[in-house]
Amino acid sequence: MRKSVLLCSVVLLVVPAGASAQVQQTEKEATEARLRALEEQVRALQTLVESLRAAAEEAKATPPPPGATTRPPISGGTAPVNAPGEGGASLPVYGGAPMGAKLLNPDISAIGDVLGSVGKNKVRPVPLLELHEMEVGIQAIIDPYARGDVFISFGETGVNVEEAYMTFTSLPGGFVARAGKMRAAFGQVNTIHNHALPTIERPLVSENLVGGEDGIDDTGISVTRILPAPKGLFLEGTGQVFRGDSADVFTSSRRRDASVVGHLRAFRDLTDSTNLDLGFSYARGHNDLGDPFITQLFAIDTTYRWRPLRRAIYKSFLFRNEFVWSHREQVANLQRAFGLYSFAEYRLNRRWTVAGRFDRSGRSRFSSLTDTGFSTILTYWPSEFAQIRGQYRYTRYAQQGDANELRFQFLYVLGAHGAHPF
Amino acid sequence: MSRSRIRKAGIISLVALIAALLPLPFPAASKLRVVGSTQDLAALAQEVGGDRVEVDFIGRGYQDPHFVEPKPSFLLLLRHADLLISVGLQLEIGWLPPLITQCGNPRIQVGAPGNLEAGQFAEILEIPTGVVTRAMGDVHPLGNPHFWLDPENGLRIAKGIEGKLSELRPADAAYFAQRYEDFAKRLKEAERRWDGQMKPFRGRKVVTYHRSWPNFAKSFGLDVVGYIEPRPGIPPTPSHVVEIINQMRRDKVKVILVEPYFDLKTPQSIARETGGQVVVLMPSVGGDKPITDYFKLFDYDIGLLVRAFQATQ
Numbered sequence: 001m002r003k004s005v006l007l008c009s010v011v012l013l014v015v016p017a018g019a020s021a022q023v024q025q026t027e028k029e030a031t032e033a034r035l036r037a038l039e040e041q042v043r044a045l046q047t048l049v050e051s052l053r054a055a056a057e058e059a060k061a062t063p064p065p066p067g068a069t070t071r072p073p074i075s076g077g078t079a080p081v082n083a084p085g086e087g088g089a090s091l092p093v094y095g096g097a098p099m100g101a102k103l104l105n106p107d108i109s110a111i112g113d114v115l116g117s118v119g120k121n122k123v124r125p126v127p128l129l130e131l132h133e134m135e136v137g138i139q140a141i142i143d144p145y146a147r148g149d150v151f152i153s154f155g156e157t158g159v160n161v162e163e164a165y166m167t168f169t170s171l172p173g174g175f176v177a178r179a180g181k182m183r184a185a186f187g188q189v190n191t192i193h194n195h196a197l198p199t200i201e202r203p204l205v206s207e208n209l210v211g212g213e214d215g216i217d218d219t220g221i222s223v224t225r226i227l228p229a230p231k232g233l234f235l236e237g238t239g240q241v242f243r244g245d246s247a248d249v250f251t252s253s254r255r256r257d258a259s260v261v262g263h264l265r266a267f268r269d270l271t272d273s274t275n276l277d278l279g280f281s282y283a284r285g286h287n288d289l290g291d292p293f294i295t296q297l298f299a300i301d302t303t304y305r306w307r308p309l310r311r312a313i314y315k316s317f318l319f320r321n322e323f324v325w326s327h328r329e330q331v332a333n334l335q336r337a338f339g340l341y342s343f344a345e346y347r348l349n350r351r352w353t354v355a356g357r358f359d360r361s362g363r364s365r366f367s368s369l370t371d372t373g374f375s376t377i378l379t380y381w382p383s384e385f386a387q388i389r390g391q392y393r394y395t396r397y398a399q400q401g402d403a404n405e406l407r408f409q410f411l412y413v414l415g416a417h418g419a420h421p422f
Numbered sequence: 423m424s425r426s427r428i429r430k431a432g433i434i435s436l437v438a439l440i441a442a443l444l445p446l447p448f449p450a451a452s453k454l455r456v457v458g459s460t461q462d463l464a465a466l467a468q469e470v471g472g473d474r475v476e477v478d479f480i481g482r483g484y485q486d487p488h489f490v491e492p493k494p495s496f497l498l499l500l501r502h503a504d505l506l507i508s509v510g511l512q513l514e515i516g517w518l519p520p521l522i523t524q525c526g527n528p529r530i531q532v533g534a535p536g537n538l539e540a541g542q543f544a545e546i547l548e549i550p551t552g553v554v555t556r557a558m559g560d561v562h563p564l565g566n567p568h569f570w571l572d573p574e575n576g577l578r579i580a581k582g583i584e585g586k587l588s589e590l591r592p593a594d595a596a597y598f599a600q601r602y603e604d605f606a607k608r609l610k611e612a613e614r615r616w617d618g619q620m621k622p623f624r625g626r627k628v629v630t631y632h633r634s635w636p637n638f639a640k641s642f643g644l645d646v647v648g649y650i651e652p653r654p655g656i657p658p659t660p661s662h663v664v665e666i667i668n669q670m671r672r673d674k675v676k677v678i679l680v681e682p683y684f685d686l687k688t689p690q691s692i693a694r695e696t697g698g699q700v701v702v703l704m705p706s707v708g709g710d711k712p713i714t715d716y717f718k719l720f721d722y723d724i725g726l727l728v729r730a731f732q733a734t735q
Contacts, residue, residue: 144533147523170528174501226501226526234494267494272482275493309485310683350657350685383656385556419516422492 106140106148109417111195114410121395121403124207131156132409135195139418145170149418151193162193162217176224184216184246185224185238185263186281187299187322189341198318198345198379200391200409204359204371205339209326210297211247216261216283218242218250234267242285249295249364250285259285277303293329295364316347326364337362345377353379359395369398387411454591457499457530459508459518460487461708462570463540463579465716467507469605470583474594478503480521481514483708486683487567488560488655492517500525503536504590507583510541513567535590543582544569547636559653571705572637573613576716580605612717616642616724623731629670629698630679631689634705642724647673650680650689658688670696676734677727679703682710701730 115132133153141147150164165180183191189206194213202213210216220242229235240261244252250259266278281299300323307316319342326337339361347353355377362370373395380388389409396402453476458464464479471477478499481490487509500506500521508514522531529536546565554563569575584602588595624643631650639646648669652662669675676698678689682705689700703726704710707719 141532144531167523169523169526169531170534171526172528174526176524176526224524224526226497232495234498236494236497265494269493269495275495277494305491307491309482311685312489312491313486313683314685383556384560416515419492419520422494422520 106138107416107418109137109139109413109415111135111137111414111417112410112412113195115200115407116409117405117407119403119405121405123395123397123400123403126405126407133194135162135193137415137417142166153194160214174225178222178224179220181217181219182222184218184220184240184242184261184283185222186210186216186261186283186297187279187324188277188301188303188320189322190215195411195413198343198355199357199375199377200389200407201393203322203341203343203357203361204373204395205322205324205341205361208361208363208371209249209324209337209339211249214247216242216246216249216259218244218246218259220258229266232268234265236265236267238263238265244285246285248288249283249297251288252286253290257286257291259283273308274304274306277301277305287328289330293331295329296327298325298327299323314347314350316345318345319343324361326362326367328364330365335365335367337364337367351381353377355379363398371398372396373403385413454504454587455502456505456507456587457503459506459514460570460706462706462716462719463507463509465707465719466540466570466576466580467505467583467587469716470580470598470601471587472597472601474591474597475587479708480518481706483704483706483713484682484710486681487513487706488516490514490517492521496521497525500530501527503527503530505536505538505586506530507538507540507586509567509570510539511546511564511567511569512562535586538582538586540579540582541565541567541569543578544575545572545578545637547640548633557653559651560655561653566633566636568634568705569637571635572641573609573616573720574641575637577606577609580609608717612720616720619724619728623728626677626731627673627675628677628679629666629675629692631681631684634681635679635703638723642727647675650678650692663688663692667692667695670698677701677730681705699730699734701726703727 112134113132114129115126116129117126118128133155135151135153138150138152139148146166146168148166151162152164153160153162161181163180163182165178165182168175168177168179171177183193185191187210189197189202190210202215206212206215220240222238222240224236224238227235227237238261240263242250242259242261244250244257244259246259252258261283262281264280267275269275279299279301281297281301283297285295287293287295301321303318303320305316305318321340321342323340324338326335326339328335328337339359341357341359341361343355343357345353345355357375357377359373359375360370362368373393375391375393377389377391379390382388387409389411391407391409393405393407394402395405453474454471456464456467456471456475456477458467458477458479460481461479461483464477467475468477480496480499481487506522508518522537527536528534531537541564546569548562548566550558550561550563550565554561570579580602584598587598591598620642625645626643627645627647628639629648629650630646633649633651633654635644635646638644648666650658650663650666652659658666670692675696678693678698678700680686680689680700680702682702686700686702692698693700703723704713704719707713707716709719710722713719713722
């Protein structure tokens, strides 16, 4: 009995002591396991922090490219709603970027035109190198009823407001009116700005009969309307009244010496890729001899275009002719001169075009003198905003000998220059 | 000429002028005339407008929408239009403004009720940050304008068109709303189908010619890793072509997406070098004959892509 009591006492004393030691051992192991797990987690976090830091530094070092894509989650339905900071993702942008105060500024552009010339031309000499012009364009919508366009050309010899007019776009009856200084709607080439010409200089007929580089460019009012015509035919009539001062073509010595210009344009798509453009123009005004002396100009222009729609940026062809008749009253007689040019241009690929032009024109003051010439032109576009052009020009001036010239042009566009009418 | 004749001629001229200035009679029950600057917008307008609208468009689906010629014949479309829908974000900056100015139609001038820019409704990607210059090429400062290539954006644009048509013709608002609901339902179903078709190829890397596909790529899980144009609007140079070939080899890219208006010579030579495949993907409705509406545009493109990915597994 005593033995049993003693054994029980020993068991009672030993078992708890052993159990306690076992529990302590288990706790120690668990603590160590937790520590190891924590260590691993810390190491993982350290790695994550390092990689994030490296990514942030890399992003700082290289600013995002312009085309960096934001990839917000696609929101269902039509409502462009995403809670700010939702899921940590960047917010989608609807309706374009905010432009702040610049939104109401007009579009401003500058087009530089640098010319060079080698060879011989004693009749109309040009310098070896010149900044021919820097055309600054300022364009904007004025209000719900009109827009404004201003083109100022800065050259080495001075500043000229080439065009500055407002266009009334919301007139009833389908009329479009302009008021201000503008290039007259006389033929095709007279309406084109220098930098948009397909050649370095204007054709001989413009030089001899239609006022040269400035052309018929005067302050006045213009009204245009699309006219009723059979289906598929575009017919447009333009009437313009000017003060009467345009280069050496028209001169106004009194308030009533206004000049007028009329233009009728017919256009038809022959196929999806080809079209035909036909124009008839008339201009009348006083010339530099004074009040009773009138100059009248008549012109016909034709343009054929081919531009395959699928390959429009690689291939195109244009064939244009303009015929101009000048009736200039002079003290002794009426000078009736005639001139024309014929121009063809072919686009070889996205960057290169070749072109050729034939010129023949009498002179407005001496119609018996006729100048003749031809040009070949090669143009290269590094991008849409720059152009390099070379032109060989041969001219036979009546009674003044021949001219052989190699001309070249560097043209570049800064800013947002609005599209020109077709 | 006697005074009475002069007076008579004056009165006749005045009457003719007043008659010309009076707005043309416009019967209330006639269809709204809608012109889309692109065929995609015209297709969406047709979906919503149904038989209450007469829809036309300027740029064709296979044309480069940056370089449409602003021909006078388009003025004939615009002068009678009640609504002009344009893409916006300066996509049409080179050709649409002179058409709007010259058309003689006050209803569609900028700011008038009949002038609607679709870009305002869409989710816009690739908005440049920081300094924007032309050194980046012909970059669009307001973001990538090819946004209609995400069906979700198509839905948003359709909703915008529905609102505008209802504003212009309130009597038909319920009709336009019902048409929109129907379009939305059909588009959601189609989206599930397209997503299912593209699911096995999500994450596939592709190279594209121009930056026309960010919305499409985002919508269908493609990863555009390079462009054949070194900068938007700049033709590929030999050194850039070598870079693209190396990148395609490195990243194991096998598919090159090209719009129908770009020359295939360079993409095909790159494909030959890399063992890849050129896919002429249509960015617009009307790009190819079978693509007659907005649904068929995605049917067509996804069909082409699935075949190309399967062939280049």
